[in-house]
Amino acid sequence: MGGGTVKNILSIAGSDPSGGAGIQADLKAIAANGGYGMCVITALTAQNTQGVSAVQAIDGHFVLAQLEAVSADVQIDAIKIGMLANTQVILAVNDWLDTVDAPVVLDPVMVATSGDRLLDDDAALDSLLDRASVITPNLLELASLLREPAATQWSEVLEQAQRLAAKHDALVLAKGGHLDGEVCPDALVSAQGVLAEFSNPRHHTKNTHGTGCTLSSALATIFASSQDWVSALEQAKAYLFRAIVAADELHVGSGHGPVNHFVDFFGTVDPMDQWWQQIQGLRDSIDNLEFINQLADGTLKAADFGYYLAQDALYLQRYAQVLAEASALAPDLEAQRFWAHSASEILEGELQLHRNYLVEGSANPSATTLNYVNHLSASKQSYAELIAAILPCYWLYQDIGKRLASANHEDHPYKQWLGTYASDEFDLATERAINMVRSAWQLADPGLRERMRLSFVRSAEHEVAFFDQARLNRVEFSTV
Numbered sequence: 001m002g003g004g005t006v007k008n009i010l011s012i013a014g015s016d017p018s019g020g021a022g023i024q025a026d027l028k029a030i031a032a033n034g035g036y037g038m039c040v041i042t043a044l045t046a047q048n049t050q051g052v053s054a055v056q057a058i059d060g061h062f063v064l065a066q067l068e069a070v071s072a073d074v075q076i077d078a079i080k081i082g083m084l085a086n087t088q089v090i091l092a093v094n095d096w097l098d099t100v101d102a103p104v105v106l107d108p109v110m111v112a113t114s115g116d117r118l119l120d121d122d123a124a125l126d127s128l129l130d131r132a133s134v135i136t137p138n139l140l141e142l143a144s145l146l147r148e149p150a151a152t153q154w155s156e157v158l159e160q161a162q163r164l165a166a167k168h169d170a171l172v173l174a175k176g177g178h179l180d181g182e183v184c185p186d187a188l189v190s191a192q193g194v195l196a197e198f199s200n201p202r203h204h205t206k207n208t209h210g211t212g213c214t215l216s217s218a219l220a221t222i223f224a225s226s227q228d229w230v231s232a233l234e235q236a237k238a239y240l241f242r243a244i245v246a247a248d249e250l251h252v253g254s255g256h257g258p259v260n261h262f263v264d265f266f267g268t269v270d271p272m273d274q275w276w277q278q279i280q281g282l283r284d285s286i287d288n289l290e291f292i293n294q295l296a297d298g299t300l301k302a303a304d305f306g307y308y309l310a311q312d313a314l315y316l317q318r319y320a321q322v323l324a325e326a327s328a329l330a331p332d333l334e335a336q337r338f339w340a341h342s343a344s345e346i347l348e349g350e351l352q353l354h355r356n357y358l359v360e361g362s363a364n365p366s367a368t369t370l371n372y373v374n375h376l377s378a379s380k381q382s383y384a385e386l387i388a389a390i391l392p393c394y395w396l397y398q399d400i401g402k403r404l405a406s407a408n409h410e411d412h413p414y415k416q417w418l419g420t421y422a423s424d425e426f427d428l429a430t431e432r433a434i435n436m437v438r439s440a441w442q443l444a445d446p447g448l449r450e451r452m453r454l455s456f457v458r459s460a461e462h463e464v465a466f467f468d469q470a471r472l473n474r475v476e477f478s479t480v
């Protein structure tokens with residue numbers, strides 16, 4: 001997304017008149033991700049948010065006529081295939097695929113969530129699977145394609161996905177949305193194993209109609225621009241998650257309503273809330289770290305605290321420079337002042353606290369510290385990305401600071417440190433930093449918004465590693 005020409009994405013799928021799944025979902029997801037959407041209709045369904053009441057497949061010859069009309073005239077940059085209804089339609093699509101050269105995302109739609117059948121012969125799909133670049137079955141479809149029982153655990157889903165990938169020489173997007181649990185994992189799997197895994201928290205809503213259609217269309221669209229399946233999946237999944245979180249803003253039907261495809265355009269859900277929800281797993285990891293728990297109960301060894309502080313001092317010197325750079329890039333006086341003031345606060349306030357604790361001496365930055373500051377430097381391409389990368393250091397410390405402060409007491413060995421991040425001043429600074437990022441997000445185009453989100457998530461990942469580094473350092477020393 002972002003720069004470059006708009007890519008032409010063709011959806012070959014059935015129609016859902018209620019607009020949540022099928023070609024209607026595909027066209028919305030393609031547009032929302034910056035593509036030009038086209039569609040060849042394979043079947044009409046009579047369905048709403050409660051289920052499917054009738055299916056009328058389009059004659060195979062007419063499906064072929066539609067496909068040929070499009071490919072005779074238009075350069076197709078990626079294809080998404082969804083509901084195919086019957087063998088005749090599958091054969092028509094198969095024949096036509098001989099004549100085009102474009103990546104194919106194949107969502108093997110067999111049964112709607114409502115339980116209604118959308119394909120009359122599952123086995124007929126086999127021949128088409130060899131044509132796919134990526135196959136995106138849900139858990140039940142995956143088992144059906146392999147003629148195996150449905151997986152009940154994520155590890156089994158991954159094994160099945162690997163078998164399907166080997167069988168059809170394609171990538172398989174394994175989806176764990178149908179498993180129980182508070183996390184929805186997805187993974188891109190090749191015949192050799194897992195290439196990448198992306199998870200998001202399960203959002204509690206009944207409005208998930210068309211999630212599979214939406215994800216596969218977004219994936220095809222983003223890949224057409226990036227030519228990279230892993231990053232395309234990361235972005236497509238993040239987009240779908242935003243659309244699911246914002247689904248309850250729509251009021252469509254009384255059953256399983258659609259996701260909010262245009263969340264980034266007219267959604268009222270706060271993007272900062274969405275980012276915060278998206279790093280829930282990382283926040284949980286921080287809470288579970290030995291370092292944080294020992295810091296809270298005061299059992300943290302002075303050597304570990306010292307190691308952490310020395311690295312943090314090195315990090316903060318660079319962080320203060322990055323804040324000054326954000327000030328230089330800022331679009332208005334208020335933002336310039338805020339970032340410049342924050343840089344000075346760190347140099348005069350926070351670093352002074354470190355000096356109080358630290359024994360004089362010069363430490364070298366660890367690989368973990370270097371990785372984090374390098375990420376900050378790499379985010380300098382734009383003001384918006386830079387401040388998104390800056391934000392987790394504020395927000396996560398404010399969040400953890402609150403919990404650590406509740407464990408503080410007069411005799412706590414790290415009393416002064418525990419109090420620093422729970423102050424009203426730090427709350428205010430964090431709130432202002434969040435507002436600055438939100439304002440930049442509002443002015444950004446979809447491509448820049450996505451790069452901002454990635455900068456933010458990467459920094460949050462670096463924060464987890466940063467807190468854990470004293471333990472790793474100790475382990476390294478103990479093995480020498």
Ligand SMILES: Nc1ncnc2c1ncn2[C@@H]1O[C@H](COP(=O)(O)OP(=O)(O)O)[C@@H](O)[C@H]1O
Pocket residue numbers: 137138139175176177178184185186200201202203204205208210211212213215237240241244
């Ligand atoms: N309640 C939910 N919260 C967050 N993500 C969800 C939720 N339900 C589904 N998803 C995501 O939607 C995508 C498609 O989900 P899935 O239900 O597995 O496939 P399908 O829609 O094809 O049946 C997956 O990425 C899954 O993680």
Ligand SMILES: Cc1ncc(COP(=O)(O)OP(=O)(O)O)c(N)n1
Pocket residue numbers: 013014015016021022023045082083109111112113114118208209210211212213214
């Ligand atoms: C016309 C049409 N195509 C596909 C589906 C199934 O959509 P999917 O994205 O798998 O979502 P749900 O089954 O979870 O709603 C459909 N219902 N109609």
